[in-house]
Amino acid sequence: MSSIKNQNGRGILLSMVHAIQENKQYLGDVDGLIGDGDHGMNMNKGFTLYEQQLGENETTLSDGLFDLGTVLMNKIGGSMGPIYGTIFMEMSDASQDADEITLPLFAKMMEAALEGLYGIIDARPGDKTLVDTLYPAVQSLKASAESGRDFVQALEDMAAAAEKGKDSTKDMVAKYGRSSRLGERSRGVLDAGATSCCVILKAMADGMIQQLKN
Amino acid sequence: MSSIKNQNGRGILLSMVHAIQENKQYLGDVDGLIGDGDHGMNMNKGFTLYEQQLGENETTLSDGLFDLGTVLMNKIGGSMGPIYGTIFMEMSDASQDADEITLPLFAKMMEAALEGLYGIIDARPGDKTLVDTLYPAVQSLKASAESGRDFVQALEDMAAAAEKGKDSTKDMVAKYGRSSRLGERSRGVLDAGATSCCVILKAMADGMIQQLKN
Amino acid sequence: MQRILNNPDNIVDEMLEGFVKCHSDIVKLVKTNDDNPRGVVAAKEAPIAGKVGIVSGGGSGHKPAFVGYVGRNMCDAVAVGEIFSSPTATAFLDAFRAANGGKGVACLYGNYSGDNMNVKMAIKMAKREGIEVKTVVANDDVCSAPKDQREKRRGVAGEIFMWKCGAAKAAKGGNLDEVIEAAQKAIDSTRSVGIGLTPCTLPAVGHPNFEIKEGTMEVGIGHHGEPGVEVCPIENAENMAKRMVDLVVNDYPFTSGDEVAVLVSGLGATPVMELYVLYNEIEKLLVAQGIKVYRSYVGNYFTSLEMMGATLSVMKLDDELKELLDMEAYSMGFKQQL
Amino acid sequence: MQRILNNPDNIVDEMLEGFVKCHSDIVKLVKTNDDNPRGVVAAKEAPIAGKVGIVSGGGSGHKPAFVGYVGRNMCDAVAVGEIFSSPTATAFLDAFRAANGGKGVACLYGNYSGDNMNVKMAIKMAKREGIEVKTVVANDDVCSAPKDQREKRRGVAGEIFMWKCGAAKAAKGGNLDEVIEAAQKAIDSTRSVGIGLTPCTLPAVGHPNFEIKEGTMEVGIGHHGEPGVEVCPIENAENMAKRMVDLVVNDYPFTSGDEVAVLVSGLGATPVMELYVLYNEIEKLLVAQGIKVYRSYVGNYFTSLEMMGATLSVMKLDDELKELLDMEAYSMGFKQQL
Numbered sequence A, B: 001m002s003s004i005k006n007q008n009g010r011g012i013l014l015s016m017v018h019a020i021q022e023n024k025q026y027l028g029d030v031d032g033l034i035g036d037g038d039h040g041m042n043m044n045k046g047f048t049l050y051e052q053q054l055g056e057n058e059t060t061l062s063d064g065l066f067d068l069g070t071v072l073m074n075k076i077g078g079s080m081g082p083i084y085g086t087i088f089m090e091m092s093d094a095s096q097d098a099d100e101i102t103l104p105l106f107a108k109m110m111e112a113a114l115e116g117l118y119g120i121i122d123a124r125p126g127d128k129t130l131v132d133t134l135y136p137a138v139q140s141l142k143a144s145a146e147s148g149r150d151f152v153q154a155l156e157d158m159a160a161a162a163e164k165g166k167d168s169t170k171d172m173v174a175k176y177g178r179s180s181r182l183g184e185r186s187r188g189v190l191d192a193g194a195t196s197c198c199v200i201l202k203a204m205a206d207g208m209i210q211q212l213k214n
Numbered sequence C, D: 001m002q003r004i005l006n007n008p009d010n011i012v013d014e015m016l017e018g019f020v021k022c023h024s025d026i027v028k029l030v031k032t033n034d035d036n037p038r039g040v041v042a043a044k045e046a047p048i049a050g051k052v053g054i055v056s057g058g059g060s061g062h063k064p065a066f067v068g069y070v071g072r073n074m075c076d077a078v079a080v081g082e083i084f085s086s087p088t089a090t091a092f093l094d095a096f097r098a099a100n101g102g103k104g105v106a107c108l109y110g111n112y113s114g115d116n117m118n119v120k121m122a123i124k125m126a127k128r129e130g131i132e133v134k135t136v137v138a139n140d141d142v143c144s145a146p147k148d149q150r151e152k153r154r155g156v157a158g159e160i161f162m163w164k165c166g167a168a169k170a171a172k173g174g175n176l177d178e179v180i181e182a183a184q185k186a187i188d189s190t191r192s193v194g195i196g197l198t199p200c201t202l203p204a205v206g207h208p209n210f211e212i213k214e215g216t217m218e219v220g221i222g223h224h225g226e227p228g229v230e231v232c233p234i235e236n237a238e239n240m241a242k243r244m245v246d247l248v249v250n251d252y253p254f255t256s257g258d259e260v261a262v263l264v265s266g267l268g269a270t271p272v273m274e275l276y277v278l279y280n281e282i283e284k285l286l287v288a289q290g291i292k293v294y295r296s297y298v299g300n301y302f303t304s305l306e307m308m309g310a311t312l313s314v315m316k317l318d319d320e321l322k323e324l325l326d327m328e329a330y331s332m333g334f335k336q337q338l
Ligand SMILES: Nc1ncnc2c1ncn2[C@@H]1O[C@H](COP(=O)(O)OP(=O)(O)O)[C@@H](O)[C@H]1O
Pocket: A031, A035, A036, A037, A038, A039, A040, A042, A043, A078, A079, A080, A121, A122, A123, A128, A129, A130, A176, A177, A178, A191, A192, A193, A194, C084, C085, C113
């Protein structure tokens, strides 16, 4: 198949939820090295609250992203609430009226997420934040959409780009957030937000690929 | 000679002042082991203030003890101000009208000091305080006076009794003052107040013996 | 960790429960919806019809900030975040609702990315409900960005002057624009600097958040341990005061003949007697430059858990700011009578 | 030592200089003679003719105690000692003079041997000058001696209730005996207990005064680190509260139907948010026993330099104590409006 039914959102969203839950400890450890160690806890709290709210219900991908974004925004505060809240709500907005999620539409959703994010934070690629994961993932998707690539392949490429982007934060010096305190000493360690963003994008891609292969 | 002229107080008082000044560090170290280490500083401050006040003036022993007691009482506060203040002021009171300090009078002065002290503190022999120095010194003097002993010998005996009393605090457990916090752990170390009291009594005896041998 | 805690995840809610019980003569906890189960802390009389509402909010761990500045002639409502973490947008929205007396709301808060994002979103939501909100963003911390990038600077203890003056203006009947103008003037006239002596430990984390080596001090430290401009050997109070006064006075035209308000706040664990020793030196330095201290405040006004160290905030006064500062106020953290 | 200091020997005088400059609307430094060059801190309006004077005093390092409780309807004058060391007899005498409005002086202080001695001597001197002084000696600390030796117990944070009620009685026109009676009733109705979590360091000494091992807490600790009744593994706030409430309630007939005032004070370095967590638990336990909290106070009211930990003081109220407690007061450490 070359598109996903918007109405089949539940599986994709649960894939994301479970990935965060499974990586709670890991994300905490990464944040502990140069941050305050609470990133896994913060993210897990938000995603698990969404899981509880969803319960046994079905959801469209658009509505699910909106609800997840709202929970993050309403319940975890700090910077991560609005950051991930914005990302998911922008993706929801961009897909709200669609029955089918095609590759071009998904690329637009992700672009909207990045632009929405840029509207609320100052960090850009190279600043050792989740932007370093999100930006290359968006670029990869856009290129795939423009060249009319297969959706599954495009998602796999996006996941690879996200992974590479996340890994690139290891050599960077943090300029925003708590780890920026360490300056040069923040080099040599992954960024926590970049890591969680990679976990989320890969889980989203996995969930979508499962739908596409059905 | 068998008595000291009250008017020759200066030498005796300066002997006490210098002994405290010379032992400032030592008293601090003793207090540091189970107290807060400020005993040398506190005592030195008071005695040196008296030395400055005395300047080049002569003084009777009675007036000098009164002035020293007043300075301690007015300037060092805490417990040591009133404790040593009381000791010296009581000695002064008991000798005020005398031209000559005889052994029986000196024994009375010291008895008055101990009684005055008992009026303001609860510690008694065995509680690891300066009482353990003062009490045997007074007992020794009283016995010497009763048996009509030589004044110089009586002073030497008093100094020895003070020394022995001071040393006895080593095996005691503190019940009053800061070191009482340590309970059993206060055993094995001298008491700071007992040590300073011994320094003072020995210096007083030295100063008096010098007068008696003149 | 030698701390007084139950489950560290619940510390903020438990603190709030205790706070509201203890200060029920001044504040109340307002819970309006399930999206913000924590509720917000509002003044007992809030909202006051016909008065501009004063709102603030921020992460916890800065006691008395922020809840301690809710009260008569002070803030009408504040949003409460987790420790060192911005409150949610919904929490800010709830604070707007609790403070709104029909004349609009002045949201006076500090320049942190989380707070900026959440306030911005809350304002959008408030607009839909017909609540007009305008903001002043405190940026008094001179060491957090160069002078030509003041918009990047963080807000620290100088926020207290912003709240005090903005709230007094509202209490005197000022409209929203006048309140915003007064609060903006207060913070624009204020410069702050902090010196950190020890780090602090978040209860849920269990170990110090960063390091300050024994024998050193961090000049320009932020309220969450954000790095300063210099780490140097610890100095005596006189020299610390000199550094602080220099950084503050040189950043803004404080000059001979000026009258100022001075706030020396401890960061949490420094004994208050030492804050007075520091203030004594600061006052002497200001007076030596011909600057007159019109009012001064010394104490733990804006803390960072159990960090040691202190901040200095100096506000240049004119007749309006003097009148606003002089007004009576009654909150847990700031009580002033005539 | 990560502290804000010049020469540690001068810390008390420098603190006083800063304190008096900062709070010149409330207090003044009175220097009457060379025997007490430090002077004493007196209320701005003191002595008030025709009013019984309220005096206290004690060692420094307990901010806001003692100087922070000088003010309107609080103490008229206090004597200031070195850190953790009683003021001199002359200092107490000077405080009597500064507070004496011709109706006698109530000296309300804590039961420490140095203070006892110095106050006793000061009273003798005051008598010669025709100043009548009567005393109340606070002994609210339940862990400092067994119940049948109450006269040996130390005074701790409960002293604040003694000052508040005694001072209110004087402000309402009570004569010396009535003031003494009210203050005595206040302290007799009060029981306190402290839990220590970390030791403290005297600036002139430079290392901790005693030890509390990480992971343990000292139940019943005194305000200078005096030993408690038990050292045990550190507990959560709920269990700490249970211990404290049990020790306090069982020492005195606090029973169902009683109304009480509660004071939870930090020892210096414990974050104030944790004091509210502790208060929250304490309040629940009292309410569960049918005891109603009429007024409560939470904060750093009586500290021990930078010790961590907290004290609980509970005062059983009757109509008279309620009326005295309710009265307005305005001092640096205790400000209360109607
Ligand atoms: N101002 C910011 N701009 C962009 N990303 C940020 C910013 N602040 C934090 N982050 C991201 O958030 C991550 C940390 O998140 P988290 O640990 O949940 O919050 P906190 O830092 O408050 O403990 C960082 O690794 C970084 O990717």
